[in-house]
Amino acid sequence: MAKGPAPAAPAGEPDAVVIGGGVVGGAMALGLARSGARVAILDEGDDAFRASRGNFALVWVQSKGLGMPEYALWSRRSADDWGTLADLLRTESGIDVAHSQPGGFMLCLSESELQRRAEALHRLHNQPAMAGFSHEVLDHAETKRRLPAIGKDVVGALYSPHDGHVNSLKLFRALREACLRRGVDYRPNHGVDAIEPAGGGFAIRGPWGEMRSARVVLCAGLGNARLAPMVGLDAPVRPSKGQIIVTEKTAPFLDHPMATLRQTDEGGVMIGDSQEDRGFDTSVSQPVLSVMAERAVRMFPRLAGLNVVRTWSALRVMSPDGFPIYDQSFAHPGAFVVTCHSGVTLAANHVLTLAPALLAGRLPEAVSRFSARRFHVQASA
Template identity: 80%
Template sequence: MTAHSPSSEADIVVVGGGVVGGAIALGLARNGARVTILDEGDVAFRASRGNFALIWVQSKGLGMPDYAMWSRRSAEQWHQLAAVLNDEAGLDVAHSQPGGFMLCLSEGELEQRRKTMQRLHNQMSLAEFPYEILDHAETRRRLPDIGPDVVGSVYSPLDGHVNSLKLFRALREATQRRGVDYRPNCTVESIVPRDGGFFLRGAFGEIATAKVVLAAGLGNARLAPMVGLDAPVKPSKGQIIVTEKTAPFLHNPMVTIRQTDEGGVMIGDSQEDRGFDTVVGQPILSVMAERAVRMFPRLAGLNVVRTWSALRVMSPDGFPIYDQSESCPGAFVVTCHSGVTLAANHVLTLAPAILSGALPETLAAFSARRFHVPAHS
């Protein structure tokens, strides 16, 4: 596009510098685009700071089979992404895909999991989403450190995890080496479509660009209408406990417990509708810790070194939003609460599509238009 100001050097501006924005920026830059990231910085309600670093497939997609397929595709592509990050950033993000477990502490929990998985797999081919329902004995054979309260588990070979801090650092390093212009402390106050492109304005000044990708998490709700899009996202509070480092005992990730490659154990098992409140709550942490110790009694002897909370980015149905503007061509919105799981898709599939100017038809199910379908009488 024709330059309108001295700062109009970007082909594409990505608003948001978390895992989602960083992944898209890397994918764009790897395909030759000149990219600028405008990031709020540490004042942002950054979901990335609270991510559990799971690459999780087994329980996703109930009510939207497309999401199950999209998640599985990303899990499969994560091996390629890990290699890309190692090559481009010189960092091993400790990616592994040993399969994941959901541990159940009562027969009722196990039966509920069984029914959920059955409903999920009635939507699609079981061969594509293998899983096993395991009793206590078989779970203990595979996970010798479980406690007597674990009545059984659900296991899927599709699940894995990474080191979340190394991933965030690798995305930043790789984008920097690719020439992405990362600008922190740049809150976008307005986006004005003009002359086939966009002007983004804030206290940082003004930047002109041909395309804009909104990857601002909860901020997308405010920004999307400026370019004819809709992102009706709300916060869902989650809390995390991290223990001191201990000898390796947990190779497989759980949906609520995982041991990092560095030895610390992460415990995360909460969802709260508390608006934008990010205060750590002792009662919730106590319940999380109690369940974790019942699952793995050895955790009772470990010191807690850190607790924190963060806000997930949740759409009304919990599924991602991928959309392109019809009234303002060149504007895209990307919102999800599984930024780590979907990072491979965002780098390797979504970013090239955005650069080409159109999202693939396979992502049509993720349009926010699904929230405006009239109810059938």
């Protein structure tokens, strides 16, 4: 996959420009800066469809990778390295992101749901190269022994020791602060209209003017679909709407994260398990929130007595098969696209592994399966 390093940056310009200032862009920028690059972030601003504003902050391995075991391995690698990233962020930003990896549960409210999820996890772990992934299928009694606050409607659960979570707002702040301390030139309200190959590098333009760089890394989420073709890349991503409920703070009762419900280090409970194909609609809808709340109360009846303090929706960045897209341009060396819907889980990989590889002008072998070329192969098969 490698074509060698990109040419040196023009005098006075950054070595790499990261387009997109969310969790993915922040992680890539920090990794590049820690590897010695002069980095600029061009961020569209808070009026963008920013997935980072609505993330659930899970570091999740359980259930990921059915149909592509490489994604399961990539997720597990990042989860295993998240403790290193948390320590790094604390050192470089002064912020504790409240990372915890106690193992995660997926609660089931019917026997059929438990059986269906257990069979899917069994198929996932039977894929090639999946040794070392452990999980347990628990009945109601064992689930209640481990999670005393569950309700009678919980028939059982799946448990994986590899799962964890962080504080999403603290993570976003820590990435931004660490980047600033590393000298990253962060420029908000700098939407990009055009990227053109120029002088062995790239001219990046917007209403604000022009910036040139030897490397450009597209981390603009849904905006990558528009930007990628400008540098000979493809990012066929679409929005998937998700809604979240946040309760008032309450005494700690839940040490373990779940795919649809978690208590933060500050005491509030986040509830969010919706997926809607509604285009770029980010409105909050009462019927969906009601279903989410009803399931959450069945899982933990004590939630019925808590006030809701906030609800919101955001757009996930989804590829056609749901897996990440990591690619480099063969037509225009030095241009890369990085897009995924698990920016928190994969943040450790992005900072510690992917960014240094991009600076060297290549993608690591571990992500070779994530090229967008896989979609064209399927289409012509």
